[in-house]
């Protein structure tokens with residue numbers, strides 16, 4: 001079986017005259033962490049929005065796990081095994097952590113509405129499975145002590161981990177992480193690096209990450225793609241990409257050494 005798990009071929013996204021993404025192609029192998037970096041407005045979020053089918057590409061194709069997903073209905077994305085976190089946390093603040101995970105898990109439910117209403121045995125079984133999965137995720141992410149607390153009462157750093165948990169409850173094969181470090185301090189960002197490593201290694205989930213924090217990118221990424229103005233500037237290891245002259249120029253509009261990274265151990 002080919003290890004080409006996800007591929008984007010010549011994808012483009014135009015909004016009127018704005019060419020947000022133009023002729024971008026990349027492959028993601030099963031089990032890797034693939035990061036997308038670039039200055040503001042580079043087209044990173046637009047690529048995520050195409051993969052999660054919020055946008056339909058103006059041109060090009062997207063393939064996932066042997067299937068063309070370029071034009072499939074957005075609600076089928078979760079069932080195919082793609083989950084996403086958002087830059088600005090999207091949790092129900094007046095519900096508990098557990099309730100948020102159970103809601104997240106429902107995107108996976110395939111039972112027709114009528115049988116859900118009738119609460120048939122098959123649906124009951126699915127409910128039991130949902131709850132079991134949510135409890136496993138809570139344990140995996142070490143969130144037990146917050147299980148029954150309202151999201152509104154949790155620190156921001158914990159909410160970011162819950163957002164990760166909400167995505168994991170749908171048992172994704174591919175996880176899209178949109179700026180997992182945004183709003184986190186240095187220590188919390190290091191914690192996030194460990195969770196990403198654990199998700200990759202222990203759950204065998206493939207990850208595509210959009211991230212500005214180059215320390216986090218360097219710590220967890222197998223490969224990195226740098227974009228600017230909707231086009232690919234460089235692709236390779238984190239060190240190769242951050243040292244690429246075009247990437248340096250795009251970040252600081254001139255010479256030496258941006259984006260700078262100190263090495264962070266995350267394993």
Ligand SMILES: Nc1ncnc2c1ncn2[C@@H]1O[C@H](COP(=O)(O)OP(=O)(O)OP(=O)(O)O)[C@@H](O)[C@H]1O
Nearest residue numbers: 015018019020038039040041042043044045046047
């Ligand atoms: N729905 C839209 N309508 C019009 N223009 C858009 C739309 N979405 C994105 N754009 C434009 O596309 C370009 C790329 O935006 P995008 O949000 O993908 O960049 P980004 O790399 O994610 O930036 P940031 O790091 O600031 O989040 C920008 O010029 C943006 O203004």
